[in-house]
Amino acid sequence: MTTIGLYLPGSSPLHRARAGHKLLVLVVAGAASVFLDEVWQVAVALGIVLVGYGIAGIPLRTALAQLRPLVWVAGFAALFHVVMNGWERAVVVLGVIAVLVLLAALVTLTTRTTDLVDALVVACRPLRRFGVDPERVGLMLALGVRCVPVVVGLAEEVRDAQRARGLGASPRAFVVPLIVRSLRHADALGEALVARGVED
């Protein structure tokens, strides 16, 4: 199921572009997105991002799948803006969110995590004088990416256990064991990192 944003091997120009450059584009696009104010501007931005997907050779279905987790948040935001500011504003706001999420996903879909980590480590190097360990920041990013499917897996286990015991959809019976399992996983992961020589 969760194939969201995970690297798809390929040889397109976007795949070959340097991770640092792609991250930089993402940051600039994020900052510039506040200037998108008209529906046509958003449409152009969306078009550009979709062309990017075309260049990378990523099927439209995979692109749309990147937006699926947004449905709930976007639904509420849309309702709010339609009621408060009219449909045009709603289209702009949701469009900008969609553009940025699609762009971010395009970066992670065409870049190996290792390369992203390396780019981040290089970018964080100047922070060393403030006591930041760039390698550690990079490791945090890698672990973050890796933990998404793991926690989704834990959540599925908890939900199955809940169903097996006929506990219906009690939020507390879901959240508490999920947190406990996640913390235990974190402990085990810490131990594994030490065993693999991260602390040395």
Next chain:
Amino acid sequence: MIEARGVGHAYGDRTVLRDLDVTLTEQRIGVVGANGSGKSTFARMVNGLVLPTRGRVSVDGLDTRSQGRDVRRRVGFCFTDPDAQIVMPTVAEDVAFGLRRRGLSKAEAKARVTDALAAYGLADHADHPAHLLSGGQKQLLALTSVLVTEPALLVMDEPTTLLDLRNARMVSGVVAALPQQVVLVTHHLDLLDGFDRVLVFDEGRVVCDDAPGIAVAHYRSLMGATS
């Protein structure tokens, strides 16, 4: 060579290991025992993940307390749950992770990763997300990521407990072919056939230390007697 001298360990006031004195030089060493018998704690002592509260443990003469870093470079450790051990999102990246900071060039590291993936049958999965592998493949990946660093000694803590019989056999087949000294903690007693020496732990002590046939028989009668 692993040496434990006068080793004891307690978590708070709960003693989990006591009076442990062993010298392990054999190529294949099995460790069995009930849950909570201290065998996992012992396994973790071999690479300094757990430091004994009494006595000392050394590997090839290196003390796990004062030379933990050197010990961990010599000792690879494989955990029960591969999900906790896989750090990077895709297969090849996870194998490469152990080689970071080893002073290898990118090309060298890549070659070693490719060789390791091929050696353990994961070559076709190099760019796959780790979470889409089967349980057996995940454990194989965890093992590959450890072996790529070429440890002199491999400690495995119940590596097959979460696996079905076929995958358990596959992992044990890989382990059997390794040139390294192996310490295998397991509940799959048939994996110990052909081992050189088996330690049986019970309530924090080694109660039997013998050839697999005798040790496993002792363990079976121990478990039968207490149930």
